[in-house]
Every structure is written in structure tokens, then in C-alpha cells.
Amino acid sequence: MEKLLKDVLERVIPSKEEVDAINKFTKSVLRTANDLGIEATVQGSIAKGTWVSGTHDVDVFICFKEDVSRSKLEKDGISFGKKIIKKLGGKPELVYAEHPYTRSTINEFILDIVPCYKLKSASKIKSAVDRTPFHTEYILKNFSGTQANEVRLLKRFMQGIGVYGAKEKVRGFSGYLCELLILEYGTFLNLLSSSGKWKLGHSIDNEDFGTTQNFDDSLIVIDPTDKNRNVAAALDKDKYEIFINACRAFQKKHSIEFFFPNEVESFSKDRLKKDLSKGGHLLIMEFKPPKVVEDILYSQLRKSAHTIVSFMKRANFPVLGYSYTSGELSHILIELETGSLPKKQKVDGPPTDVDQKFQDEFAKKHKKRKTWISGGRWHVEIDRTHTSPESLLNEIIKSPIDYGIGKYVIESLSKECKILTSSEILDSDSEELAKFITSYLSKKKPWEW
16 A cells, blocks of 8 residues: 555656746746736645646636726736736637636646635635635645645545546536545545545534534535535535545555556447447437537536436436537437337326316317226326437427527537437447447446456
């Protein structure tokens, strides 16, 4: 175990060259901002010293006085961000979150320039990003010298098992949440030992605010800078349970694959054909991803997948599972128990002991159909609108607005969308699609490849 963790640390602790490069770059950003008369600070994992080798995301916050209007903050924040980036030789792009900010890739660094209010108390925040400086201050004040590396181990472990990152693509553990977990448990191994015993609703309250009972989430970690905020509120329940399962598995078998998993090995055509034939009825929607930032894209894919699953169930197609991903193309996968249903469908009517007028209304509505009494209730036989999931999926694609599909996905569907069935899946030469389907069908965990 000791050797394994030492090997991991050698790969996750930034080298002196990396640290020097980051420091040089952040100083140049702050100097450029200062030359333009802009007050700016470095935030995030770089400011806290918990960043992992190979990740070069630099968060710089532009500080505005509390009396500046929200509209002026947004307008000037974008303007100042663009000026700083251009001075540094970069090409600015707009990113939309709670309020817009600027981003650019300069050399190997991804620079985000985010406007925020300069506040004296976290209780006065006006937007989510205003909390960040208070988070940075709290971690720097409370961390011991060795805990930064414990956080690095935890982040790499979570990344390896697929639960690291609070953005929509993952909906996992944020960097700040990782830092608070290490503060609570002291070391990576202590956390793993304890979290293997966690249940739904496990709570942590570092500052003893006594507000955990106000939340009903999978994991409750009270923000030390705000007693009325759960840092883990956005954590997906599945990702929480995957983490617990991985902690238990790691304690049984210490393996580097938990930190650095192997690549997914795509099934051969023969293996894929075999799995498709013995599994459920698989359908995949394939379309060009809408041109939006990744966070919005995955939010839209999730919403669209949930909507499709809901309508499949409503149409009596039993759903076995679903998944979604995006790369060169976006894919939404739906697996169903069957690919066809009978043309006729039995629908339950009112009980025979209710007021006669309700029974008469039922009989009138279905006077041209077969109705009968069974088990103390009226029944009717009707024709199904859709006897195949493909039929329903085609209708959703043709009228996505009527079905509540995400608005950006609608734009892509209006241009082109393919429905891939087993035969089209087998004919595809896309390695991206092959890995996606293999991951779904194999049900293997990331560390098991």
C-alpha cells in the first residue's frame, strides 16, 4: 500500500518545472491586470496548492466593489477579461454560467477570468462565484502542510473511478468538497476507511453549525463559510454510491487502476453481436452536438434522455437502462426489454361501484370499442399509438418541442438525427461509439478494465 501511494504521489505532485511555469504565468496575468488598473486574484486549486500535475486550469477573479450593479459587473467583467487575454496574446471566448466570463487557452494554460464582488462576509454574496475567495481563505487557514498531497491522492482516486468534478458531465465531487473531506478525516486512507461505511444522508459539519438536518441529499457537507449551504448538494446519488463501492473495493485489493484506469477495450464485432443478441432492444440517437459549452451540452443531453425514457415508459415500453455521451457526435442510448408490443392494449376504466354517471361517460367515450367488466372494474381494448420504440422515437425527433426535449438538442435534431439499431451499430466503424457501447454493455467499473 505504501509503495502504491508513493507511486501515485510521484505522478500527481507537480514538478518544480510545472510549479515554476504556473507561478510565472499567474504573475504575468496579475501584472497585466494591475497595469490595466484592474484588481485581480488567483483562486481555485492553484491558489490553495491542491492542483494535480498535468492540470493547468488557472482561475483569476476580477474584484468589483459591492455597490457596482450586476449588469455593470457583467459588462465590465467581460471587457476587462478580453483586454487581459489579448494583452497576453490569447484569443478570448465567452463562457456562460450564472453570469458570463472569459476564457482562453494560452500556451498550455486554460485561463478563466471571472468577475466577482469583493465582500467582507460570505453572508453577503450576490452570486455563487462570490463564495470562492472565502473558500480559498478557509482552506489556506486550516490545512496542514501535508494535507495538500492527501487531496491530490483523493482527486486522482476520484478521477480514476469517474466521480471527480462537479460539472454536468460528471456531477461528482468538486475540488472544494475533496478538500473539506480531507480536513474532516485528516488523510486519504482515513477517508477511504470511513467512507466505506457511509450510508445515504451521511453528514459532516466541520464548524458544528448544527444545520445538517435542513438537508435531504445523498451526502451533506456543510460549507464552513455558509451554514445554510450543502457543498455536496449537486452530487449525483449514483456517483456517491460508486465512490463508496470503490472505497470498499480498494481496501480489498490495492490497485493502481483505481487511480489510473486502463483504456476501455472495445468489443470485437463478434462479441458485440453476441451481446446485442442476448440483451435488450438497443436504440441509439446520433446527432451533431449543439455548439454550446460542455456544461450546457451535458445538461441538455441528460434532460433529453430523461424525457425520452419517461415517454417510453408511458407508452408501456419497459426501459432497462439508458446512457448518453458526446464527442465528435452526441449519442443517447436507450435499452428496452422488447422491440415490439401488441397492436391491442387493455386500458382500465372506472370501478363498477362508483357513481353511474362516471360509468356512463366511460361507455360513451368507448362506444365503438370492446368494453367489459373484470375484477370489479370496467376495461376497454384500444389500439396502441406506437407498437415499436422506433416509432415513438421518430415522433419525438419530428416534434421535439412537444416532448420537452432540451432546446439546444432540438436545434441539432432539426438538422439531422440517425436512429441506430443493432444492425447499424454493428456496421459502424466509429471507435468512439464502440467504446461507449462497450462501457454500457459490459457494466465494468473503470478500475476493472
